[in-house]
Amino acid sequence: MAVTIKDIARKAEVSRGTVDRVLHNRKGVNAEVAERVNSIAKEMGFSPNRAGKVLAARKQPIRFGCLLPSIGNPFFNDLIAGIHLGEKELADYGVSIDVLQVKSFDKNIHLEAIKRLKDNRYQGLCITSIDVPEVKEAIDDIVISGLPVITVNTDITSTGRLCYVGPDYTHGGRTAAGLLSMMNNEEKLFILIVTGSFHIKGHNERIKGFTEGLEAHKMNFEVVCLLESMDDDEQAFTLTSECLKQNPQINCVFIAAAGVKGACEAIMHLHMQDHLKVMSFDDIPSTKALVKQGIISFTLCQEPRQQGYIAIQKLFSHLMSEGKTPMEDTITKTIIKIPENIED
């Protein structure tokens, strides 16, 4: 049977209340007593019982807040589903979650949203934002005020955030290169890269991983064009169409971000799908359909649902352990999807 607060109290010859005070570093305990209780607790290997904590805490339910740039971006649907799964599983423990959705990556919108979350007195935050100095400052501000913050999907580096939960973008790019190298029969690759934005680190890392991977495999390749779709399908359609027309030698399209549907429509419009190997990321419904149709050879996913779910679980764990256990980053897997396993 696990050791409880009562056991410690008995051994230390104090009351349960005192033990509780010591364990939470609350003021008003004699230093010697505190020392004694602490060492006994450690010695006995005490770890608080979740069920007990949760039950006692029911009077003040736990609330988490999330910030996601998810408006107009179906990728986040699965991530949000993961968040809600976590909420459901923790409902018995009094946890409820608010998701604040914003549109795109405008710095001021994000700063304002973060401020709103801060003012809303949550017990924990879960944030996908942009890695710029102002946001970093805002995050650190929150962390200093004692509120735990987990970054999701996109890290915000060098801040006091608890941990990061999300993909390794470079790894995704490298995996695409690895698969492509297995599929290619020594003919030279003329590659069109369609990225989302030159200013988003994850997109750049995917491209870097991809080209580095091709080099590592000693592939004979040339990047013919590098287009910026601004994660917009129309933009992707227009730019891809033009590029393909002007560069008929292209035999491979690497879509590093959103705009998958637009780029693929351009390809289909020009009836080039049979002569092109197309790779993409994520599996939003339109991408799924394109994989099933065989337009896209494969798409790489990075467990969006798990990202949301794990982030919530970690916030809760952190609260339960009062931050005494260090939090490690969780890097989600790179999942290869082809027509056969896209529905998994």
Next chain:
Amino acid sequence: MAVTIKDIARKAEVSRGTVDRVLHNRKGVNAEVAERVNSIAKEMGFSPNRAGKVLAARKQPIRFGCLLPSIGNPFFNDLIAGIHLGEKELADYGVSIDVLQVKSFDKNIHLEAIKRLKDNRYQGLCITSIDVPEVKEAIDDIVISGLPVITVNTDITSTGRLCYVGPDYTHGGRTAAGLLSMMNNEEKLFILIVTGSFHIKGHNERIKGFTEGLEAHKMNFEVVCLLESMDDDEQAFTLTSECLKQNPQINCVFIAAAGVKGACEAIMHLHMQDHLKVMSFDDIPSTKALVKQGIISFTLCQEPRQQGYIAIQKLFSHLMSEGKTPMEDTITKTIIKIPENIED
């Protein structure tokens, strides 16, 4: 705030004890009262609070038993790790787990092990066994006695088991065919299939999925040999060596079960690795190494860790909800692993 037993008691004008009795279908309650309480509970949307249940149940800790044919089969290491992860997460709720490991698939050994589990008064069982009549009977026997049973990794069909947690073997084979079709440049495939046992359904389903998948892709192929390794590396080595020597036209090896290392050693011995596409299942350490070396083109994994973890979580959920929520099967994903993402 969620509705509690107390709320129901007040509304039904009975005591909490009575409500508890009704909710657990215990004898000794006036039929009319029971009816009233039940309808009020339903109406108010009552669902028992886990934390409360768990705390109250601490006097009689929960014990689960598992049966795995894991001795000498490293595949099960990850599955066991998943079981222990579940145990760790539920430790606060008084859950502990015994894993009974047996060697191979001998019917009598399994029957005896199942008997031992039954006699051991667990609150739930998690079983990987063989789908034969005697085992079915033994399982049904246990289920009838009121003990929930979940089948893991290999289903035991048409029994009263709660649900199955594990892969879809056919799907795995079909995915292998899909990937192979993407990698192949129209030359005819001469295929050697190395299976584990002709009597294990999962192995047969993988082969069926594979050949059906190749047909669906209109691949030009011929199965030259079909070998039975008995999941043994030495056996696999010997048979594969002979077959490859006698059939030099073979350019593709499909390893449907264990024996991966043996088969690959035969290939390397004959220096044929550069002329063969090799596919396998699972990612035990030796298989991982072979993928990284490039001997195996890809290996397909079916989330062994998740299988163990989910099975335990489901058993616990079932206990917590007193079996009032129906349990659905969980089919694990088919994960494609190539050198770049094998460590994920």
Next chain:
DNA sequence: ATGAAAGCGCTAACAG
């Protein structure tokens, strides 16, 4: 500064 007691939701034991 510390102890005592109540209560979170649920179940089990006892009392009628």
Next chain:
DNA sequence: CTGTTAGCGCTTTCAT
């Protein structure tokens, strides 16, 4: 047949 009570581990409040 049903109500009452105690207690699981923990936190909080009140009393000392």
